[in-house]
Amino acid sequence: MKRTVVVIFLATLSFSCTRNLHIEREPNIAIEQYRTYGWNKLEATKASHPLYSSVELNQTLMREIDKNLAKKGFRRNIATPDFLVDFHIYVEEQKFQNLVCGAGFYRGERYLPDLSQHTYCESPEIVNYDDGTLIIDIVDAQTGQLVWRGTAGEIIDNPAYATEIFRKKVKRILKKFPLQKAGNATKQKTDLENVISVK
Numbered sequence: 483m484k485r486t487v488v489v490i491f492l493a494t495l496s497f498s499c500t501r502n503l504h505i506e507r508e509p510n511i512a513i514e515q516y517r518t519y520g521w522n523k524l525e526a527t528k529a530s531h532p533l534y535s536s537v538e539l540n541q542t543l544m545r546e547i548d549k550n551l552a553k554k555g556f557r558r559n560i561a562t563p564d565f566l567v568d569f570h571i572y573v574e575e576q577k578f579q580n581l582v583c584g585a586g587f588y589r590g591e592r593y594l595p596d597l598s599q600h601t602y603c604e605s606p607e608i609v610n611y612d613d614g615t616l617i618i619d620i621v622d623a624q625t626g627q628l629v630w631r632g633t634a635g636e637i638i639d640n641p642a643y644a645t646e647i648f649r650k651k652v653k654r655i656l657k658k659f660p661l662q663k664a665g666n667a668t669k670q671k672t673d674l675e676n677v678i679s680v681k
Contacts, residue, residue: 521564555662
């Protein structure tokens with residue numbers, strides 16, 4: 483038996499907006515000239531949804547951000563950073579209708595001796611899911627001005643997978659972050675200690 487499955491999204495606009503990577507940059511700031519960075523805040527939770535408010539998730543993302551910024555040539559320095567890094571996680575509960583349609587002898591799960599090709603659809607099933615968005619902000623340490631922002635979203639069908647999903651989003655977002663300009667090798671002492679535990 484061959485069935486046609488039609489999925490009708492109630493939140494099509496939300497899907498198209500949050501799942502795409504979006505980068506904003508202040509054009510008058512030469513981010514490539516920065517050398518070092520620090521963390522803007524150390525909070526117990528960075529997520530707006532209770533299922534994703536976890537110290538372990540925060541620390542995993544902080545380590546991933548550290549690693550990706552290091553690949554770009556930047557080093558962490560608590561004392562005199564050139565820019566500050568912050569991130570936020572937003573999760574919204576969404577739903578869509580899963581509508582199963584069939585035609586001919588088989589209509590849905592039923593067998594009907596009808597040769598007509600009229601489409602028969604079962605009652606729609608409401609499926610719930612979480613729509614998660616990760617935002618990484620870069621702020622000039624001297625002026626407090628937001629100079630760069632990266633945003634990426636993803637569907638989360640199981641909160642247990644959230645850490646790995648958001649970790650990959652960090653890598654995807656910071657892939658678009660500027661490389662440190664050649665010749666800006668950091669000669670000053672930098673703070674390379676492990677991510678501070680948040681209690």
